Amino acid sequence: MVTLGNLYCGFLSVGFAATGQFKNAAILILIGMMLDSMDGRLARMLNVDSELGKQLDSLADIVTFGVAPSFLVYYTYFFQFGLLGMAIAGLFPLFGAYRLARFNISSSKTSLNYFVGVPITAAGGILAILTLFGDKIPHIFTTVVFTGMCFLMVSKIRIPSLKEIPLPKYGTIVTVFLGCILYIIYIKGTKGQFPYLIYIATPLYIAYLAYRFVKGKSKKHD
Template sequence: MKTKQANLIYILPNIFTAASIFSGVFSIISAVNGEYDKASWLIMLSLILDGIDGRVARLTNTCSKFGVEFDSLADMVAFGVAPALLMYLFVGHEFGRFGVVASALFVIFGAIRLARFNVMTVSSEPSVFIGVPIPTAAVFVSLLVLLFHKYDLNVDYGIVIMLLSILVSILMVSNIRYPSFKKIDLSPKHAMKSFVFILSALLLVFMYPIEGFTLLAVIYILYGIARTVILMPKTLVKK
């Protein structure tokens, strides 16, 4: 009986990973059918499921090499292929070969990002990511589609999505450090600041869901760039 329970616990995180893949495939189908809003939200659902599977694996102590590889393949579908196809079908096809290149770069650099993450997991700092994580990049592209679709901006400003997708693709394979939030400092010194920020973010998202999520994604991406620029003189002095 205990063996069966152990096997079920081992399967549990992989169920969430499979659900993330399903959500990614459903997003692709929705994008092909022209349902861009649904496709975008399904990618965000994949993000939630992707976060749950890792936490379930750690809580149940069922982390495995198979789980790591399965999770990477799931990320490639949900956060690589799905957002790239969504972007291409939404606006990229209007730019001919440039649209193809931009979509392909997102998938290729996303694959490199995942491969590098798997190789560097043991040696990397637990509190930071090296380069923008592929789920963040995917959600950023999805939010741009939602925002531009809501305000009908894709007709006149579709090139902005293409350029920003290329930028975030490059950031995925960059050496810029981004916070991972795996270990949040909840000491009394920082607890109130964290509470105020989280509460403000939740209220913003409640009032303006698409705009709020987009703003948070932009702040996160710009934070890494700004931090690197600020610390660059200190790094050069040490060298």
């Protein structure tokens, strides 16, 4: 269910981007990141981890962190280059799909220590954040980051896995970061910039906090 929620966030993000609500589209990608961070561990906690779930997770990642960010970048900047801009924007999900396929066939032992290339989740999230604060960031910088993320995803560069970072430290950083994003949504929502999105983000964040609390308790009892 969490994976399907992640996939739905990607679909909604594309819809918001197409109607010019770019900040809402970026926020939905970040919400998808939050759900993506929960689904695998939650499935293992509930003992419902399966091969079907892994395939659905990859499909959701392509949509939410590949297709949705590329649409977002196209509608906010690349659209002015016409078909060329659309063609360039379309490269991002292609590189991301290759990155996911390569990861899926790699050995599980390797993935515990490091990632080969930047994960599509991180790449898509970075583009979403750049778009969220696009009025303060030059478009040329976003273009450079977009191009860099495409090549870094398919590169052979070894990226240290966040699984090696102790969970309380890393989890706290992620929780605080998502809380700050939620606060921005709330502030902007009072000004009418994020209509109804606060009602979606708030319960999801509460569910994420509950998940963190339950996971922390289960680790202490192990």
